[in-house]
Amino acid sequence: MASIALLSLDAGMLELARETLKGRHEDVRITKGLMGEAVDVARGLMAEGVEVVISRGATARLVASRLPDLSVVDISTSAVTLMTAIHKARAKSRHIAVVAFPPMSAGALEIGHMLGVTVTLHELHREEDIAPAVEQARDEGAGIIVGGYITAEIARNMGMACQPVEAVAQGILAAVDEAKRIVRARAVERAKGQLLRAVVTGSENGVLAVDREGIVTVINPRAARMLRVGEEDAIGRPVAVLWPRLALEQVLASGEGEEGRVERLFDQDLVCDTIPIRVDGETVGALATFHDVRQIQRLEASVRKRILATGHVATARFADILGKSPALREAVGLAEAFALTQDTVLVQGETGTGKELFAQGIHNASPRREGAFVAVNCAALPGGLLESELFGYVPGAFTGASPKGKAGLFELAHGGTIFLDEIAEMDPTTQGRLLRVLQEKKVMRLGSDQVIPVDVRVVAATNKNLRKLVADGRFRDDLYYRLDVLQLRLPALRHRREDIAMLAAKFLAQSHRSGEGPKLAPSAVRALEQHEWPGNVRELQNAMARVAATVRSGTLSAKHVNGLLEDAPIVASRFEISGEEDRVREALERSGGRVAIAAERLGISRVTLWRRMRQMRASG
Numbered sequence: 001m002a003s004i005a006l007l008s009l010d011a012g013m014l015e016l017a018r019e020t021l022k023g024r025h026e027d028v029r030i031t032k033g034l035m036g037e038a039v040d041v042a043r044g045l046m047a048e049g050v051e052v053v054i055s056r057g058a059t060a061r062l063v064a065s066r067l068p069d070l071s072v073v074d075i076s077t078s079a080v081t082l083m084t085a086i087h088k089a090r091a092k093s094r095h096i097a098v099v100a101f102p103p104m105s106a107g108a109l110e111i112g113h114m115l116g117v118t119v120t121l122h123e124l125h126r127e128e129d130i131a132p133a134v135e136q137a138r139d140e141g142a143g144i145i146v147g148g149y150i151t152a153e154i155a156r157n158m159g160m161a162c163q164p165v166e167a168v169a170q171g172i173l174a175a176v177d178e179a180k181r182i183v184r185a186r187a188v189e190r191a192k193g194q195l196l197r198a199v200v201t202g203s204e205n206g207v208l209a210v211d212r213e214g215i216v217t218v219i220n221p222r223a224a225r226m227l228r229v230g231e232e233d234a235i236g237r238p239v240a241v242l243w244p245r246l247a248l249e250q251v252l253a254s255g256e257g258e259e260g261r262v263e264r265l266f267d268q269d270l271v272c273d274t275i276p277i278r279v280d281g282e283t284v285g286a287l288a289t290f291h292d293v294r295q296i297q298r299l300e301a302s303v304r305k306r307i308l309a310t311g312h313v314a315t316a317r318f319a320d321i322l323g324k325s326p327a328l329r330e331a332v333g334l335a336e337a338f339a340l341t342q343d344t345v346l347v348q349g350e351t352g353t354g355k356e357l358f359a360q361g362i363h364n365a366s367p368r369r370e371g372a373f374v375a376v377n378c379a380a381l382p383g384g385l386l387e388s389e390l391f392g393y394v395p396g397a398f399t400g401a402s403p404k405g406k407a408g409l410f411e412l413a414h415g416g417t418i419f420l421d422e423i424a425e426m427d428p429t430t431q432g433r434l435l436r437v438l439q440e441k442k443v444m445r446l447g448s449d450q451v452i453p454v455d456v457r458v459v460a461a462t463n464k465n466l467r468k469l470v471a472d473g474r475f476r477d478d479l480y481y482r483l484d485v486l487q488l489r490l491p492a493l494r495h496r497r498e499d500i501a502m503l504a505a506k507f508l509a510q511s512h513r514s515g516e517g518p519k520l521a522p523s524a525v526r527a528l529e530q531h532e533w534p535g536n537v538r539e540l541q542n543a544m545a546r547v548a549a550t551v552r553s554g555t556l557s558a559k560h561v562n563g564l565l566e567d568a569p570i571v572a573s574r575f576e577i578s579g580e581e582d583r584v585r586e587a588l589e590r591s592g593g594r595v596a597i598a599a600e601r602l603g604i605s606r607v608t609l610w611r612r613m614r615q616m617r618a619s620g
Helices: 011-021 038-045 057-066 078-090 108-115 128-141 151-159 169-202 219-225 248-254 293-307 325-338 356-364 382-391 427-440 466-471 478-482 497-511 522-530 536-550 557-566 578-592 594-600 606-620
Strands: 004-008 027-030 052-055 071-074 096-101 118-123 144-147 161-165 206-211 216-219 258-265 268-279 280-290 345-348 373-377 417-421 442-444 450-451 457-462 487-488
Touching: 004 011, 004 038, 004 169, 004 345, 011 027, 011 169, 027 038, 038 052, 038 057, 038 118, 052 169, 057 071, 057 078, 057 128, 057 151, 071 169, 071 578, 078 096, 078 108, 078 144, 078 161, 096 108, 096 151, 128 144, 151 161, 161 606, 206 219, 206 356, 216 219, 248 268, 248 280, 248 487, 268 293, 280 293, 280 466, 325 373, 325 487, 325 522, 345 356, 356 373, 356 417, 356 457, 382 427, 427 442, 457 466, 466 478, 466 536, 497 522, 522 557, 536 557, 578 594, 594 606
Parallel strands: 004 027, 004 052, 052 071, 096 118, 096 144, 144 161, 345 457, 345 487, 373 417, 417 457
Antiparallel strands: 206 216, 206 280, 258 268, 268 280, 442 450
């Protein structure tokens, strides 16, 4: 189907168009139409898919005015075509009247002077002026009328000689080139419009636009659902009626938009952004986008989960906690109840009792299970470094800081759980900042004055008596009461001896993943049950690993087990190696207090040295 049509005004122009376009623009449809007839023809062509009509003069003007959705190209006339018409008219009369619309009439008087004839000019501005102008020219004694095809037709009907300004091949070709440029431009604009409609329609956000009068011109399905109105019903209505609190009238009046305003609409909290629509510096409309807060929260949780997919994940569940002793089952039951709440949990138990295992179980049984589980050992990092890890920092916050800054662990745990192990080892400065986070639910990165809201559940753990530390002035009492909301005490292994046989068998099997490993004789089990296990479950797990490493098969007796236990390292709450404190002090003095150098002199890690320094301060 042709997208361009040429309306010829008479048989001569029809034949010229066919000859001119033959072999060059065969895709242009050529038909005949003059004035009122041309409007009906053009309307029919539009219905058949024609986008651009080519015509000339008054006919082109009339079609364009009657069919505003149709593009119309006027075949231009030049001074040469007008001169040709006046030259032909000179053979019939020396008094010539040019009756024409601009620009066809341009230069008529000068051309008459050049050709030595009298030319009177009757310049037209409306189609209704053609007949009166021809009559006036006749009354003024003009012998022939020069003008467009319609002017010539009217002159003939009045009995006057006429010479039409005929179209030329070059004018037709130029008009076709222009028409094709319009078709291409319309195709591009149509594609852009379809893309824009697809984006607006497919958006998960509500989109609504108004004109300068505040009348809705665009609304997407999402916005219509939020406003509980049909799309067709919303178009053409004042936005103030649909949603008064959106306040787009203020945007139209001030030319200033607003971001991040939260509004309540029915049962939804929506985040609204509004912007003015400007054309050449003038506000001609306004646009609003709005998002369901719940959807934003779901997306945020999903993004955080993907970012943290390689870490900060709780793998243990309550089902992974082995043992049937009443003391253990009571602790598990209490933890399961705590998991259903949002309150802070303080887990207390000796070293090796499974405090992190319980913390992971609480997270995975809680409504926050889809969020991150971020675990941090407060004893593993010195105060300043722990503070930067927990709360993050901005670029250049301190020497050695990443030039990009860093999000803190509280930010990473947003929507999930943060596990603060060995909370008793946290220094007073960091305790103060932690208290502020627990109170305000906001963090501030080091070096920044901006607060970041966080939604984090805290599970803290310690093997120390926090009440005693508070009484001794070594732990903040206000922080303690913030942490000690739900208290979970884990039983030591010596208080659940009935679980030792099951745990030992499990750990022994785990250490022998391939093939049959050694078995425990009843006497060996009794020996294990009689041991005090100061290191609790972790010590039992290590003992079974030593058994698996030294015995590949057979049955282990009590004698064998006792021998391994006698060789086990002593677990103590603090290091008490003779002369060790003196060695640490000497290394620190020689290194000028630089921990890294002192640790290297002692042949230990910096973390170990920090721990020993804290133990020295605690004992001193």
